[in-house]
Amino acid sequence: MLIGELSRRTGVHAHQLRYYEAQGLLEPDRGANGYREYTDDAVLTVGQIRNLLEAGLSTQEIAYMLPCAIGAAPDFESCPELLDLLRARLHGLDEHIDTLARSRQALHDYIASTEQRVSHRYPACDATTLEPAPA
Numbered sequence: 427m428l429i430g431e432l433s434r435r436t437g438v439h440a441h442q443l444r445y446y447e448a449q450g451l452l453e454p455d456r457g458a459n460g461y462r463e464y465t466d467d468a469v470l471t472v473g474q475i476r477n478l479l480e481a482g483l484s485t486q487e488i489a490y491m492l493p494c495a496i497g498a499a500p501d502f503e504s505c506p507e508l509l510d511l512l513r514a515r516l517h518g519l520d521e522h523i524d525t526l527a528r529s530r531q532a533l534h535d536y537i538a539s540t541e542q543r544v545s546h547r548y549p550a551c552d553a554t555t556l557e558p559a560p561a
Contacts, residue, residue, distance in 0.1 A: 427463070427464050427465075427466070427468075428461055428462065428463065428464070429443055429444070429454075429461075429462045429464070431464075432464045432468055432469065432472065435469050436469055436472040436473065436476075438472055438476065443472070446472070446475055446485070447462070449485040449486075449488075449489060450489045451471070451475050451485060451488060451489055451492060452464070452468060452471060452472070452475075454468070470498060471492070473498050474492065474495050474498065474499075474500040475488060475492070477498075477499065477500065478491065478492075478495075478500070482515070482519065483515060487511060487515065490508075490511065491508060491511065494508055
């Protein structure tokens with residue numbers, strides 16, 4: 427099938443499919459006319475790529491993992507290096523979430539302390555909007 431058909435069958439734009447090819451994730455054949463020609467297996471591969479991207483993996487990580495992928499989810503063949511990669515990515519996400527949670531709490535604290543100061547300074551105002559409080 428040509429790239430337009432693969433795009434229709436997967437819902438992925440042709441320019442994204444060309445990007446996946448440039449990243450080594452898809453390997454179409456070339457017809458005599460130079461057009462990309464994909465097998466039916468490419469539909470499954472594109473689905474796997476999309477699912478792995480949604481999991482937050484980079485195209486470089488996906489290129490490493492894709493040969494071990496089986497099924498649409500995808501599932502993976504047992505491989506210690508693959509588990510190490512997934513665990514490292516999960517650890518990085520956990521660290522990022524912890525950093526975001528600390529930032530969120532700091533912002534809450536700044537807002538609360540600022541609102542408290544405003545309400546002490548302007549008791550007749552609503553500290554969240556700095557407008558006169560309803561009577």
